[in-house]
Amino acid sequence: MGAITGININNLFWLGRYVEKVFTTLNSFFKYADRFIEGGQAAYEKYLADINVPDIYENSEDFFKRYVFDLSDPNSIISNLDRALGNGIVLREEIKTPSLSYLQMAMDRFKACEGTTKIRYDMLPVRDAIYAFWGSVDSNMTNMDALRIIHLGKSVERADMYLRLGYPSEEVFTQLDNLIKHVSEFVDSDAGIVNSVTFEALKYVADSRIDLIGNRSLVLENIENLIEVNFFEAAAV
Amino acid sequence: MNYMNTPVADAKAVNELLARYGVKFGIYKNGTFNEQLFPFDAIPRIISAEDFSAMEKGLVQRVDALNLFLKDIYSDGKIIKDGIIPEVFVYISKGYLAPCAEITPPKGIYSHISGIDLVQAQDGTWYILEDNLRIPSGASYPLIARELCRMASPGAFENNRIADNRNYASLLRSTMDHVNCGGINVILTPGRYNAAYFEHSYFAEKTGAILVQNSDLFVENNILYMKDYQGGKTRVGAVYRRISDEYLDPMTFLPESLIGVPHIMDAYRAGNVAIINAPGNGVADDKGIYYFVPKMIKYYLGEEPVLKNAPTYLPFYEEDRKYVLDNLEKLVIKDVSEAGGYGVVFGRDMTKEQLSDWRRLITEQSRRFIAQEIIDFIDLDVMENDRTVLRKADLRAFVLSGEKTQVWASGLTRFSRKANSFVVNSSQGGGFKDTWVLLPE
Incomplete structure (x- = not known):
């Protein structure tokens, strides 16, 4: 087992979460951007409610601009990318320089897109860089425990976001199955990392394929509490 | 000079790569931390094989003498008793740390990584400007710049016989291993908002040492441990610390230090961990002591100094x-x-x-x-808006003392970005170049 400091565990987990958050929110945002082409008012209010982001925007135009590019808006996509990059910078030695470079490229490209009139096209390299980041960590990282923690963060975020964004049930269940698989590795090897009560609850949700729409809040709560927050906080002290 | 055999033709690509790989340094201005790219000039400083050979001898001699001086003044103080250096330049120096007296570091090495600043005068003579024996920084920049230049401009390296400088990490690793007292190697950083954080993390990546902050370390029974995320502990044998002496151990030095490791000095004193570089080295790179280094070389080594001090x-x-x-x-x-x-x-x-x-x-x-x-040191060509201009530049050579004392065949060439300015420091807006040491014919 490779040695990992408590601070790094925290950073690795949140690196995985933030990179995935950027990727998933970008994809969902693009769907709204597509609807906007013919001039229809994209229902951004519902989108914000789904992802639990307060509606501080004046109108669709303001939402399109600030939600994507405003670094001073803590809920913007670029703010999440900034947090991903910040976690990456303090993990250079774990994730390796090539992996970090893809986050830097994503940020540089993201910033260069501000003001574009063809955001989905111009942002393609941002998504490419994120794909490359995941390929790079899988290929270059030598500390497998650290890699597993990043993927744990990614799978928590993806299951959470897919459920919030109203993805079809089968897709959400696929992500829940994936999350349970990742978490199982920690249940077996590292007692205390996983909240066993919520883990069992999520396994029940996945195994019985219960109604996700009717139980959305409960399932989200279980996902959020799955990884013992205390564990990460304590480890970072 | 024709620069087509250098990475100049591909300077844009090199600078793009430096940005992509996050080659930055931090700077505090008006209380705010800003991270910025370290301006890179693609015209390398070129040092001939003959020049480097002489410089190498002089640097090894100087660092060996400085290590002997540190050993002496923290034990017998013979050089003072023999009247070579006045006492007042040693014991009241801010760099002299009384708690380090009578401690012999592992393998007797005090300055494991020495950054020696030199300038070249118009007549070609190299002068020592300053010794840096505490936490000399900067080697990571030419190290990564070389890698990126080779990527962006391979032709420059096909056509020139240049010493490969990409061995710095292995030199550093073997230096740490040599003094390691049993356990892992770690690099102790004050954290993300340190000016040289890029270097800390890059060296951790390249040497395999674990990058830690003070909260990851603790001392138990005079042994230093790293605690892992599961609550386990791993013994630490060598700490390449990138925090200043005064903040290193709040139990020994500044009690208000929030970035130090309590009792690390006890573990060090007990011979259970190597601290790289040794605490207390500041007394030897004091600008007042600089004056006496040629005398030290004669006193300890019985040799004439190969490299000159600036008058x-x-x-x-x-x-x-x-x-x-x-x-x-x-x-x-x-x-x-x-x-x-x-x-x-x-x-x-x-x-x-x-x-x-x-x-x-x-x-x-x-x-x-x-x-x-004032040494009228030579100006080097620097690219500025697609034309070359002349700017003052120095050279920081890195000398590593492990099993033997070795000079890294490269170095950090820093240049002033202002015309007629002699101030080359990155914190004051300077840029850097790669340093090519040519191989013998």
Whole structure:
């Protein structure tokens, strides 16, 4: 087992979460951007409610601009990318320089897109860089425990976001199955990392394929509490 | 000079790569932390094989003497008893740390990584400008720049016989391994908002050492441990610390330090961990002690110094003080307790009133200052807006002391980005170049 400091565990987990958050929110945002082409008012209010982001925007135009590019808006996509990059910078030695470079490229490209009139096209390299980041960590990282923690963060975020964004049930269940698989590795090897009560609850949700729409809040709560927050906080002290 | 055989033709690509790989340094300005790219100039400084060979001998000699000096003054103090260096330049130096007296570091090495600053005069002579024996930084920049230049401009390396500098990480690793007292190697960083954080993380990546902060370390029964995320502990045998002496251990030095490791000095004193570089080295790179290094070389090694100091005067000595006061207009004055290009003033830039004030200050606080002749060091070509301009530049050579003392065949060439300025420090806007050491024919 490779040695990992408590601070790094925290950073690795949140690196995985933030990179995935950027990727998933970008994809969902693009769907709204597509609807906007013919001039229809994209229902951004519902989108914000789904992802639990307060509606501080004046109108669709303001939402399109600030939600994507405003670094001073803590809920913007670029703010999440900034947090991903910040976690990456303090993990250079774990994730390796090539992996970090893809986050830097994503940020540089993201910033260069501000003001574009063809955001989905111009942002393609941002998504490419994120794909490359995941390929790079899988290929270059030598500390497998650290890699597993990043993927744990990614799978928590993806299951959470897919459920919030109203993805079809089968897709959400696929992500829940994936999350349970990742978490199982920690249940077996590292007692205390996983909240066993919520883990069992999520396994029940996945195994019985219960109604996700009717139980959305409960399932989200279980996902959020799955990884013992205390564990990460304590480890970072 | 024709620069087509250098990465100049591909400078844009090299700079893009430096940005992509996050080659940055941090700087605090008006209380705010900003991270910025370290401006890179694609025209390398080129050092011939013959020049480097002589420089190498001189640097090894100098660092060996400085290590012997540190060993001496923290034990017997023979050099003082023998009247070579006045006591006042040692024991009241800010860099002399009384808690380090009588501690012999593992393998007797104090300065494992020495950054020696040199300049080349117009006649080609190399002069030592400054020794940095505490936490000399900067090797990571030419290291990664070389890698990126080779990627962006391979032709430049096909056509020139250049010593490969990409062995720095393995030199560093073997230096750590040599003094390791049993356990893992770690690099202790104050954290993300340190000016040299890029370097800390890059060296951790390249050497396989674990990058830690103080909260990851603890001492138990005089042994240093790293705690892992599961609550386990791993013994640490060597700490390449990138925090200053005074913050290293709140139980020994500044009690208010929030970035140090309590009792790390106890583990060090017990011989259970190597601290790289050893605490207390500041006494040997004090600008006042610089004056005495040629004497140290003769005293400890019985050799003539290969490399020259810049002509230096100590106002502490009456004869020197008289010269300094009489010739202040043409000298550069340095405050011995300052670093990073701060505390340096040029007599030629002073008004009459300022000269008068400085004469009084130097007379009153003669131990605080040194004065040096201004070396008209050579200007190097630097690209600026697609044309070359001449700028002052120095060279930081890195000397690693492990099983043997070795000079890294490269170095950090820093240049001023302002015309006629001698200040090359990155914290004051300077840029950097790669340093090519040519292989013998």
